[in-house]
Amino acid sequence: MATIRLKRTNEYNNRMRDYKIFIDGQQVGTIANGETKEFPTTVGQHIVTAKIDWCSSPDISIELKENQTSNFKVGGFKFGQILMPIGLGLIVLHFILSKFADFDYTIYLVAPLFLLMFYYLTIGRKKYLTLEEVNVN
Template identity: 45%
Template sequence: MAKVKVQRAREFMNLFRNYTIFIDGQKVGTIGNGQLIQLETSPGQHKISAKIDWCSSQEITFATEENVSKTFTVGGFKNAGFLFVAFVSTMVLHFLLNYFFGLNI
């Protein structure tokens, strides 16, 4: 059997949600935050994709060989952490300006 490894980076934005992994359109497993899963598949051409809630990745076509493993990495929007900090900072600044200085922006 050929092996497929799927690795997921640690993400704050999707901390409590799992990705569902599909190979050839069939659900083969789920992966949590920061996890690595190993799946077995037959040698040959396959398609892999991932889905989290309503968002999904594109299908990637790959070939596997007997006793050879392929590794894929799945993750969300790479700048999501920065955008989250920027959003919270803006909301805090808005609250402070409104509460302490009466500026209704």
């Protein structure tokens, strides 16, 4: 018997939602924010994927041997932790400048952030989550 161990990063973007874990296209369980879980599986070639709503991670193909444990780290998209605070800060800055300085152009600074989010929710939806194999020594 082989094992796939997943550790989910602690993040606030998707804190309230569990990721669904798929091995070879079959859902084997879910993983909550900051949680580590092990999923027993058979020896051989497997494809591991994490999903949340209509978004997912790229598929990872692994070869497992008898009594082998493969370790993975799963989390949100690369810049997710800093994207929301920056976006909120720019929106607050826009409202302050537009009310007190009659400056209405700061909203254009938020446009690239919305375009990046739009990308991850549409075309890049299979890259919304990161899934990478890690070495544990």
